Amino acid sequence: MTFPDVRDDFPLLTRTVRNGKPLVYLDSGATAQKPRAVLDAEREFNERHNGAVARGAHLLAEEATGLFEAARAEVAAFVGARADEIVWTENATAALNLVAGAIGNASAGIGGEESAAFRIGPGDEICVTEAEHHANLVPWQQLAVRTGATLRWIPVDDDGRLDLDRLDTVVTERTRVLAFTHASNITGVISPVETLVARAKEVGALTVLDGCQSVPHLPVDVAALDVDFMAFSGHKMLGPTGIGALFGRKALLDALPPAVFGGGAVKTVTMETTSWQEAPMRHEPGTQPVAQAVGMAAAARYLSALGMDAVAAHERELAAILREGVADIPGVRLLGPAWDSGATDVIGLAAVAVDGVHPHDVGQVLDDRGIAARVGHHCGQPLHRRLGVTGSTRASGHVYTTQDDARAFVEALATVPSFFGVSA
């Protein structure tokens, strides 16, 4: 089964770079390009239906509200959730901060008795992994500062896989939250969600999944994964910038106090006190990214039409070319596990370190050939440090990435050591 060539759906991919070279876009892990269907949906909203959501009795307000809530239902269905279990946020970072911030607020007395179950403090533990993006590490680290709880983490092995031998000693009865990534944006490794969730349930900890690198690339069903919360971003799944989403079990979202306060989220406000609406509204104060929600739903529709199983299979082929290809280049080290066609726990990207050549210099050589890759620590300083490097060069694909794109990366990378005079 061959995956359809969808490049024509993406206006940006037709442009040329650096003196007329065709663009080879391999930075989708950072941010994806957007199909015309997404741009049109946003524009159509702005040109025909824009109005204040959930607040007016006039026709435009009605239409805008209808489209906004329909978008919520669509994005919810895309990840196997109910509509009222999806909270819109600015991005995935904001979604993760929403959970951490709300727990901090509950611990400071906000939300009163209704939110008391979320209170944490000295003696409690928050657990993450060594493979986290800063967005799923720093909020928890600082929640620990704020509440006096202790941060612990599951280490990774030399291949970037979680060291499950340590699971039971790190996640214990003291653990209140276990936050972990679904797929690493550096090694590409997919976490053993089932094992981690089972352990969290055993000790009564909340689970928070970072779905940034899974939702755009794999079929994801929060009900099947059985997690309590999951964060993901619009812009990485072919949707607009300026929007992300938090999935949360309804009962938890209803009891969690707001992390951010304002209009539209409240029931009754006096100068002295405030009572909140139910979820998702209580977590959506202020004017929401409405056009962006409509665009994100269009992205979910676009991906669903392709079929997420087919998308995942397509990206597995890219992974094979990238990971096998770079492994053959002398002086190039692949971060994370070597390609193994039998293993199913790696997404379609490859991050590499070139002996003696700094990632910035690697990226420059690629860029000169029209190849857009990402260089640096990719917001994962601890994981890079654990793997013995300070940064890497990453190629990451999406539905529009061709096998030729992946091969172009491997070929260009092979020229790097000699260009910098460091060949073996």
Place this chain on the structure above:
Amino acid sequence: MTFPDVRDDFPLLTRTVRNGKPLVYLDSGATAQKPRAVLDAEREFNERHNGAVARGAHLLAEEATGLFEAARAEVAAFVGARADEIVWTENATAALNLVAGAIGNASAGIGGEESAAFRIGPGDEICVTEAEHHANLVPWQQLAVRTGATLRWIPVDDDGRLDLDRLDTVVTERTRVLAFTHASNITGVISPVETLVARAKEVGALTVLDGCQSVPHLPVDVAALDVDFMAFSGHKMLGPTGIGALFGRKALLDALPPAVFGGGAVKTVTMETTSWQEAPMRHEPGTQPVAQAVGMAAAARYLSALGMDAVAAHERELAAILREGVADIPGVRLLGPAWDSGATDVIGLAAVAVDGVHPHDVGQVLDDRGIAARVGHHCGQPLHRRLGVTGSTRASGHVYTTQDDARAFVEALATVPSFFGVSA
């Protein structure tokens, strides 16, 4: 001097509603319509220049970063700020929460000694006014819950003007923050910023201005106003949804700890600790609303081309028609001061209560004529309560609003009492 008719620049305004009636859009105070220039700027960005900002070495990343920072400089200039004094946020609500949340974090020890000046606690006071939108009340009220500080407020008089006789007793040496709106979204009253800032300086309190209803409608210069922080939204100033901005003095933004944590905002991250970048980056974790920033800058450019003095004059004429017009209708009460052509402290809106008729029912009659107005409490429950009503019906204009639009509102409103059989 007549204000140009710019309706053709706004695609949405050509549509009809409720059986082919022309649209009379008078809900700009909630959210404004967007000129083609804004929609085109966003689309052009997405189709030509989209890439990860501040993170890649490839051409698209470079272009996206350049456009994103140019947008910041333009929006900064629009309000008289320096580029590095502008932080992008999801909306104005998020901007106000950023300041309140960061003060809360500083008080919980985050940011260490660098942020110690922001710590507040029992004995300290936070001051707002009775005229605030929930977005500039609830974050402060809950900051008080979180820190043990006390919330106080400046009351308003029957006209909705701040009772300045109480200023010196409410704002005292104990006051650490004075947060107030520049213009009320209900009464339209413009606050005496100079007097309030002078008093805040006298007692050493930080000033936080809610510029949501001023920045889109009046010339605003933060340097001249001499405030410490100001929040405003893109979608109310003809820009996209999904973006707002916080102005803050650079030295304050640099010392304020983050309210939200994640990638792109940090210098060095270990599992144990994090150090932050300078402002504005430290307050912009995660992938930013990049296309929306470009759109917001296009909106600022569009408004600047019209000239904010001309915009304000145009809206003053609308205010005159609205406020004088409704005052002549028996059984209709204007919230806020009666129109006085000499007074300069009212923006171009009018909120009314109709005796014996609920705002929802008023709105329905207007909507039936194609008039989009806002009904309800407009996220200002305390102010409505103070004025003796639970809700109102509001007409609010913008650059595309014509005097005929304003007259249509007044005429339709005049039919309401008899329709519901409550005429005198």
Place this chain on the structure above:
Amino acid sequence: MSSLEQMYQQVIMDHAREAHGRGLTDPGLIQVGQSHQVNTTCGDEVTLRVGLDGDRVASVSWEGQGCSISQASVSVLHDLVEDHTLAEAESAMDAFRDLMQAKGEGLDDDKEDLLGDATAFVGVGKYPARIKCAMLGWMAFKDALIQARKDES
């Protein structure tokens, strides 16, 4: 008849002006439930109390303020369910919800007969924002029933 006139039919105006069941009363019964609901768009509130006598809705009384649609709706609710069996009350509740979701089109004759005066609310179904207003009292009724029956167990 314009959409506006279809929405504000005389029946509705009359119920709004003189609402039935207004004023909370003590039903003097054992199975009593009460619910407070807020329409967060406008802040309208209703507090509704139900007294059950076996499988009979013996008493419905309420207090609140709101738009003519919400007030008239609680008033017809009162007439439709007080002194009826629980089963009848639930059928009325279902029929009213169906009417709201009918987008202004009306229901089949059986259901309209069941609703009586309440069919006048047909025009509200065209306005999603107003359906909330019309449903406010019914939400309170539904919740109050749950409260009242909790005491059963």
Place this chain on the structure above:
Amino acid sequence: MSSLEQMYQQVIMDHAREAHGRGLTDPGLIQVGQSHQVNTTCGDEVTLRVGLDGDRVASVSWEGQGCSISQASVSVLHDLVEDHTLAEAESAMDAFRDLMQAKGEGLDDDKEDLLGDATAFVGVGKYPARIKCAMLGWMAFKDALIQARKDES
């Protein structure tokens, strides 16, 4: 010469491979300043120490890691300012900044003469993201000078 070759001229490659001034030394002077700078895009760091002897930059030494552009740039910085007067060092600093802002176009002959080897960095000016790399050491130098002169007063 392609843009890439213009950027990575032999001079730069040489300086990157064998950087001058690497390894922090104790200048044995009274007026000493030190600065640590991080390029937040990639995490590259440099720590640079300056020793002043009156109005002479008597010693520049540094430690750090980074891309060839940032390493070569600190190396030429060392050569340009060590054993020069403060005024000369500041002229070099200004000229280098101008070169970075010249978008790959080069400067007038006077300034290029002043920069010597450092003119090889001309190609960097075409790449905004890399200007940060080339400026890293200079930022540290500027800050270290401020620190060193603080001790004056």
